[in-house]
Amino acid sequence: MIRRPVAWVVAVVLFAEALGVAMLNWVMGDLVDAQNMSLAGLDPDAMSMSSKIGGIVFGLYFALCALVALLVAVRDRQPAGFGRVLLISAAVVHGLLGAAAWSLIGRPQFLFMIVMLGLIVLVLVTYDGQPGPVAAEPQDARGPGGPEGPKEPASPQGADGSPVTSPPAPTTP
16 A cells, blocks of 8 residues: 555655756756866866766666656556666665765755665565465365375376386496
């Protein structure tokens, strides 16, 4: 019951994060370019361009993770394969960003990152697999074959006349 709403919230917030990260890095790249800043002799144009490219790549990563969460919410099935790996990596990224936010930015940003980490983990954990099809008739507690137990083969040969067990291996004296 809580699985789909959590997946929807994760998808919406990850889309917002994707847009926010891309915009923040783009603005930072513009600021570096406009003020002609340099760090340890690096070219300001290279720093500006790498900030913009990094923002686009990281924004696309978050958007892809949001798409996986959106598909989980729409299909109401657990993520599998590459999508599961993406959501796990997004959880790890939020944990690392939360640790950095605690020391560099502040407690509210740390709290946001940890809540997002918890929501992503909740999406991954609550989808514990759907139960398989139910048997048409319940089997007896004694196992297959009914109350008399498993049936023994009528002859030592299989259905096509070949032996069920292989002949003994030859030994040398």
